[in-house]
Amino acid sequence: MRYLLFGFIVLNSWLGTTQDLTGPQLLEKAISYHDPNSNWKNFNGNMDIIMTTPNSETRRTHLELNLPESYFKSSVRKGTHTVDYIIDKDQCELLLNNSPDISDDSRDSLQITCERANMMKDYYTYLYGLPMKLKDTGTMIDQKVAKRTFKGKEYLVLSVKYDEAVGKDTWYFYFDPNTYKMEVYQFYHDESKNDGEYILLSEEIMVNGIKMPKLRAWYYNKDDKYLGTDDLVQANPLE
Template identity: 55%
Template sequence: MKIILLFCICSISFAQEITGKELLEKAIQYHDPDNNWSRFNGTLLVTMETPNSSHRYSRIQINLPEAYFNVKASKDSKTTEYTLDKQKCSIALNGKSNLTDAELKTNNLSCERANLYKNYYTYLYGLPMKLKDPGTLINPKVEKKTFKGQDYLVLNVSYEDNIGTDIWYFYFNPETYALEVYQFYKTDDDGSLKKDSGEYILLSDVEIINNIKIPKIRKWYYNKDNGYLGTDILKQ
């Protein structure tokens, strides 16, 4: 009788386990129930606050169906603008688009940087949906962790070599499946995680844009010493 009872308890326990892909699907269902990210066309207004520095104000336009991306950022007296319209790249500085090579170099402006911004913003603001992109390796084992006093279901993600070498951890609320923290580490030449590298980002509040629940506030910290880096605040 005890053996049967033990078997039943174990069966229930195993039945309640969730795989990495199942967790991701539940998280996407929370954040993007109508699958709107794949056809996202909208504008994000982001204020970046950093210690001992003035704020940076960015207007980001993303139109995924049309392969269009534009970011216009202002800080102090400088305004930069990058546009990627399919394969065409354009750059402006303080409203001037006919820039010399010297002006581009002095202000660290390039089409390579434009693509970095596009990848950065579409990745971070497209989470967790972006975790279904090709080349993303989802660990099937979901961990249960306590971080900053809160309990989470944690998804471990890495990428194929041609995409990236960082190791990421995504922390989901175990009741709502909302993404509330993510964290990444660099790796060494052998592919091992470097514990004193990388950052973690705390997410709070929500902006609903195109019926997608997008975290409004992102606070960035170093993993190695919990040093505060800055805060991004999203407005629609």
């Protein structure tokens, strides 16, 4: 009886905490876990990422990111080619195998365009900047925190939408209820169709004082089909 009473008290205490916690408050707790010293806004470092996908060549990417200087460089190696996408403030530079001389055929077949360069900048700074990037302008945080079981574990879940000019997808971010560590995120283009993907985060690597997920494994929502894994194999601050 004593143990049942203790369990009841603990459960009610946890539920009460969940019910009292708003979406913005949960986000602040998650940011305090991942970026306790608010280092993201001054991030200046590099990262090496290996992406593996079924039935495809391994892709190696070297990133250089300097947020205060609005500088982004992605060097992507796939097969025999290395493509550099550089965004320096509003200027775009593209290189193929260290040369700016790129044929039209190569631009098309290897997707060497400034549009893709900006897309990659947004992609990498968003995903590796989470959950801090959820403070960006245009992000709409649901006030209500949900409790949801995913893959057999209970999470506190943050629902996020965006102003139409920013994005149209609906995102869900899953946080450990004790540490507020981000362990899963999930997005839908149209939730009624169960489309989109979910991403399982595992292990951690410290980058410039920020706890980032080392491994990100991607799956389709509709059938749990495995899509690939990003492995952050090395990260270092830049002086």
